Amino acid sequence: MENIISLKNLRVGFDGKEVLKGISLDVKRGESLVIVGSSGCGKSVLLKTILGLIKPDEGDIYVFGERITVLPEKKLMEVRGKIGMVFQSSALFDSLSVWENVGFYHINHTGLTDEQIKTLGGEILKDVGMGDFADFLPEQLSGGMKKRVSVARALASKPEILFYDEPTTGLDPVTSESITKLIIEMHGKFKTTDITVTHDIKLASRISDRIALIENGAIEEIGPFEELREKSKNPIIRSFTENGG
Ligand SMILES: Nc1ncnc2c1ncn2[C@@H]1O[C@H](COP(=O)(O)OP(=O)(O)OP(=O)(O)O)[C@@H](O)[C@H]1O
Numbered sequence: 465m466e467n468i469i470s471l472k473n474l475r476v477g478f479d480g481k482e483v484l485k486g487i488s489l490d491v492k493r494g495e496s497l498v499i500v501g502s503s504g505c506g507k508s509v510l511l512k513t514i515l516g517l518i519k520p521d522e523g524d525i526y527v528f529g530e531r532i533t534v535l536p537e538k539k540l541m542e543v544r545g546k547i548g549m550v551f552q553s554s555a556l557f558d559s560l561s562v563w564e565n566v567g568f569y570h571i572n573h574t575g576l577t578d579e580q581i582k583t584l585g586g587e588i589l590k591d592v593g594m595g596d597f598a599d600f601l602p603e604q605l606s607g608g609m610k611k612r613v614s615v616a617r618a619l620a621s622k623p624e625i626l627f628y629d630e631p632t633t634g635l636d637p638v639t640s641e642s643i644t645k646l647i648i649e650m651h652g653k654f655k656t657t658d659i660t661v662t663h664d665i666k667l668a669s670r671i672s673d674r675i676a677l678i679e680n681g682a683i684e685e686i687g688p689f690e691e692l693r694e695k696s697k698n699p700i701i702r703s704f705t706e707n708g709g
């Protein structure tokens with residue numbers, strides 16, 4: 465299968481301190497990759513670098529075969545348009561209704577009328593189980609509902625790639641479970657390539673084709689959950705298995 469994302473010896477640092485120290489990774493079309501690693505190891509930095517929001521100091525990034533590290537801004541925006549991002553904080557606009565949040569990309573990037581955007585948003589909201597909440601404001605929603613809206617917004621631009629940054633952090637176990645199911649369902653329905661950063665043991669084991677463990681700025685281990693579960697001596701992976709993952 466074709467590599468949809470390819471990272472080659474990626475190095476990223478801030479103020480002389482190196483965070484990513486040579487990351488090489490291929491993600492295949494349709495794959496669901498989970499990234500784990502201790503707090504501050506550079507997981508979010510990695511996602512932002514693939515999005516082109518942070519420039520690497522060294523190395524290369526290919527997305528859809530395009531070498532995005534050298535792309536002019538306009539072409540980079542096109543590539544970014546095919547990547548949906550679900551932020552940890554949900555990051556909804558407080559003053560906009562649910563459908564306006566979901567249609568944000570279309571309001572800004574297309575000539576569609578409000579009516580068309582609302583119809584389109586309504587369909588995606590149905591997909592994430594939020595069909596009845598189009599006219600609500602974010603403050604009227606629970607954390608799990610906001611997460612669903614945030615997934616709908618990421619899906620609205622029909623992305624080929626979806627990034628989830630800690631999608632279940634801060635949610636209770638029942639809500640986490642429902643978001644886990646949503647991620648699996650959306651992955652099946654829209655055939656996206658997913659990269660999910662998480663500390664959630666259960667989520668990682670359920671959604672991943674492979675898990676990559678980042679340590680000291682590099683990929684320490686990578687493979688299917690079952691394989692890591694058998695072999696790994698790393699405490700993060702051990703805690704996965706010991707908690708029944
Ligand atoms: N824009 C920035 N400027 C300077 N330092 C940064 C910047 N963004 C991230 N860092 C630093 O890079 C390191 C990695 O941060 P990152 O947010 O990627 O961690 P993380 O693995 O996502 O952690 P967590 O699991 O807590 O979310 C941290 O030391 C952070 O302070």
Ligand SMILES: [Mg+2]
Pocket residue numbers: 507508509629
């Ligand atoms: Mg992070």
